[in-house]
Amino acid sequence: HSELDPFPKTFLWGSASAAYQIEGAYQEDEKGISVWDTFVKQPNTTFKNTDGDVAVDHYHRFKEDVALMAELGLKAYRFSIAWSRIFPNGKGQANQAGLDFYSQLIDELLAYNIEPIVTIYHWDLPQALQDQYGGWESRQIVEDFTRYATILFDTFSDRVNYWVSLNEQNVFITHGYLLGTHPPGVRDSKRMFAANHIANLANASVIKAFKKGGYKGQIGPSFNYGPSYAFDSDPLNVLAKIDTEELMSFFWLDVYATGRYPRTVMKQLEKLKLAPVVTEADQQLLASGIPDFIGLNYYQTATVKASTNDSFSGDMGMNNSGKKGTSKEIEIPRVSKFVKNPYLEQTNWDWTIDPIGIRIALRTIESRYRLPVLITENGLGEYDKLEHGEIHDPYRIEYLQKHLQEIQAAMTDGVQVLGYCSWSFTDLLSWLNGYQKRYGFVYVDRDETSERTLNRYKKDSFYWYQKVIQTNGDYL
Ligand code: BG6
Numbered sequence: 001h002s003e004l005d006p007f008p009k010t011f012l013w014g015s016a017s018a019a020y021q022i023e024g025a026y027q028e029d030e031k032g033i034s035v036w037d038t039f040v041k042q043p044n045t046t047f048k049n050t051d052g053d054v055a056v057d058h059y060h061r062f063k064e065d066v067a068l069m070a071e072l073g074l075k076a077y078r079f080s081i082a083w084s085r086i087f088p089n090g091k092g093q094a095n096q097a098g099l100d101f102y103s104q105l106i107d108e109l110l111a112y113n114i115e116p117i118v119t120i121y122h123w124d125l126p127q128a129l130q131d132q133y134g135g136w137e138s139r140q141i142v143e144d145f146t147r148y149a150t151i152l153f154d155t156f157s158d159r160v161n162y163w164v165s166l167n168e169q170n171v172f173i174t175h176g177y178l179l180g181t182h183p184p185g186v187r188d189s190k191r192m193f194a195a196n197h198i199a200n201l202a203n204a205s206v207i208k209a210f211k212k213g214g215y216k217g218q219i220g221p222s223f224n225y226g227p228s229y230a231f232d233s234d235p236l237n238v239l240a241k242i243d244t245e246e247l248m249s250f251f252w253l254d255v256y257a258t259g260r261y262p263r264t265v266m267k268q269l270e271k272l273k274l275a276p277v278v279t280e281a282d283q284q285l286l287a288s289g290i291p292d293f294i295g296l297n298y299y300q301t302a303t304v305k306a307s308t309n310d311s312f313s314g315d316m317g318m319n320n321s322g323k324k325g326t327s328k329e330i331e332i333p334r335v336s337k338f339v340k341n342p343y344l345e346q347t348n349w350d351w352t353i354d355p356i357g358i359r360i361a362l363r364t365i366e367s368r369y370r371l372p373v374l375i376t377e378n379g380l381g382e383y384d385k386l387e388h389g390e391i392h393d394p395y396r397i398e399y400l401q402k403h404l405q406e407i408q409a410a411m412t413d414g415v416q417v418l419g420y421c422s423w424s425f426t427d428l429l430s431w432l433n434g435y436q437k438r439y440g441f442v443y444v445d446r447d448e449t450s451e452r453t454l455n456r457y458k459k460d461s462f463y464w465y466q467k468v469i470q471t472n473g474d475y476l
Pocket of ligand 1: 018167168171224297377381423429430431432433437
């Protein structure tokens with residue numbers, strides 16, 4: 001690839017996780033209950049009713065896990081902090097044991113020169129705040145979330161340089177308030193847009209607090225962005241592509257990067273009486289919470305045709321999809337119809353595999369916002385097989401390699417990319433898909449039916465990524 005620029009020496013070669021998906025110890029050391037702890041105990045919410053009570057037991061094995069990260073050669077590790085470990089009731093007195101756990105984890109990482117990237121919120125809202133005032137549906141959360149984040153800045157910013165504010169607001173809000181597949185299990189588009197606006201305010205408020213506090217380092221949200229393509233050059237389909245991206249992506253990204261909602265979407269929502277209440281003060285807050293970078297979680301792209309159904313209801317067509325990433329033919333009336341892309345293969349969970357899509361995502365963010373990007377998630381969920389202590393996952397190596405080549409190409413094009421965190425480091429709990437959908441470089445011996453040994457095994461992809469990092473990407 002002589003025509004490609006080499007990766008910069010400072011490139012953050014990383015991997016990622018989230019508290020609920022790995023930690024377990026869900027009631028230890030004064031941790032409070034989160035909305036996920038409660039949600040998974042209700043019937044038919046997750047695959048085989050799997051919960052994260054034990055998860056992959058990272059809480060007790062973090063030293064072993066960090067040692068594996070060091071052996072792999074990671075330069076960065078993205079993890080999330082469980083709000084309910086720090087504030088068991090969401091607010092009030094901070095729990096020292098919770099702060100201590102993350103402090104030890106950070107120290108352990110730094111001892112091996114691994115840069116911690118801390119996600120402040122990866123979906124595990126303290127149940128107490130849901131009960132008290134309806135969580136993301138109350139403006140009270142803006143203050144409580146800011147207070148929680150400020151404790152983290154005060155405690156850890158001497159050692160942490162990269163912060164992620166909200167993880168995938170588009171996912172937890174649409175699944176939580178429109179599809180009803182995540183807590184609190186609501187299906188109501190008006191409430192969804194209202195909660196989403198409050199989450200925007202909370203995100204901006206935390207970024208503003210970070211800047212005002214003069215902490216060193218950088219902060220930004222992580223966003224699940226997969227570009228949409230027009231099925232063909234029919235101008236109606238091209239228009240459908242624009243409508244889809246405005247509604248499903250720029251409706252969030254524009255707010256983060258510019259402090260303003262896209263006018264076209266807001267106009268439609270107003271007509272449908274679904275628009276959130278946005279005050280003058282809200283607008284100022286949004287404008288004062290512009291991030292330093294956009295965190296990109298990239299998995300796949302969508303392909304669309306014009307919709308022939310004329311009754312836009314604001315439900316974004318998700319009511320008939322039921323699952324993130326489905327490639328079923330869903331339709332958003334008056335916006336678009338999702339169709340199969342004849343050029344792309346799909347995973348066993350029907351997600352398109354599209355390495356060039358990440359280059360397109362990066363180019364779009366650069367041209368629209370001119371902000372640096374930190375790739376905070378990208379990876380392949382597959383069934384892996386442990387045989388004689390080995391896991392051969394050439395499909396994962398191929399997936400990661402092709403995506404990294406396109407990232408390098410995007411950087412050569414001129415996009416600023418700070419680093420790359422694969423999803424995930426160890427295997428972990430997929431929110432709705434149990435333990436069978438594996439993403440890690442490190443296999444964990446457990447499944448839905450049994451915790452088994454919870455032992456860790458290095459997959460072939462572990463050794464592959466080790467070489468990539470050792471050569472700073474030349475091995476690609
Ligand atoms: C992202 C989340 O949406 O995708 C992760 O931030 C999640 O937490 C990942 O695990 C993969 O999704 P899934 O549904 O395959 O587990």
